[in-house]
């Protein structure tokens with residue numbers, strides 16, 4: 001029997017939000033969750049959610065998982081290693097082609113539809129030099145070379161992850177960055193909901209779409225929000241690249257210097273305006289205004305003045 005939606009990354013933050021929209025709005029026979037680990041089967045099946053193993057490092061698992069699927073959510077993997085990601089994503093695309101993911105758009109009966117979760121550096125454009133965007137641009141290129149129907153969903157930078165984007169820890173007295181700029185930071189749970197609604201809506205074949213909040217915020221403004229909301233006196237300082245790397249050699253989260261070298265390209269992109277682009281699609285899909293970055297950050301810090309984000313710490317995945 002054909003499965004209408006397969007949600008990879010269902011154990012992760014974004015995939016879990018996509019799945020929870022389906023659980024609340026669609027019959028259970030229409031969707032299944034996927035993870036790279038068989039051990040995760042029970043947690044889904046106990047809730048009445050069908051489960052498939054899809055490990056991007058194991059092409060045979062992908063071939064089996066993608067059988068008779070109409071709409072495949074392709075969650076980009078979480079590694080910062082561009083080459084590793086490229087290989088995993090190529091395996092995914094090869095398997096999707098081989099398995100003939102079935103028609104998402106009723107009028108295109110022989111088409112397949114892959115919904116790829118990309119990133120919003122550079123808006124919908126191809127020019128971002130941000131290191132983190134490179135694997136996404138490569139993946140879009142790989143999909144273009146196939147006859148798959150695909151939509152690349154450029155997901156806004158997670159507002160939830162603001163601590164890692166600005167190197168802020170609850171103990172920080174200063175935030176030092178090599179640049180500042182506007183970022184349309186977007187709530188991950190709302191990105192998940194909008195992604196699910198987009199898949200249900202269908203269309204956008206071989207297109208890039210952009211999901212973002214409708215406002216931007218700068219890093220210096222975020223420091224002001226931290227200070228106002230948590231009664232701190234954190235300073236914001238723009239430093240040159242060398243000083244940035246010297247400060248980060250002693251990173252509280254234990255991230256390696258290579259991470260911060262790559263991050264310099266992110267900040268150059270942010271300073272050039274690569275993350276300030278706002279698109280109305282997310283509001284249209286949600287049927288309401290997305291939560292603004294300021295509102296979201298205030299909310300996180302009011303709930304927990306020592307708010308943290310796991311990717312700020314080398315040993316927390």
Ligand SMILES: NC(=O)c1ccc[n+]([C@@H]2O[C@H](COP(=O)([O-])OP(=O)(O)OC[C@H]3O[C@@H](n4cnc5c(N)ncnc54)[C@H](OP(=O)(O)O)[C@@H]3O)[C@@H](O)[C@H]2O)c1
Pocket residue numbers: 008009010011012013014015034035036037040054055056057075076077078079088117119120155156157158161188
């Ligand atoms: N827009 C942003 O600001 C931003 C920020 C951070 C990350 N991201 C990107 O968005 C993606 C989703 O974000 P998230 O917050 O949901 O990340 P997350 O919570 O870290 O989840 C990552 C997901 O990737 C899956 N995964 C990891 N290795 C895999 C493999 N070999 N095969 C199949 N699945 C694998 C994991 O599932 P299992 O371990 O169960 O297989 C997990 O469900 C991330 O992976 C990353 O590419 C975007």
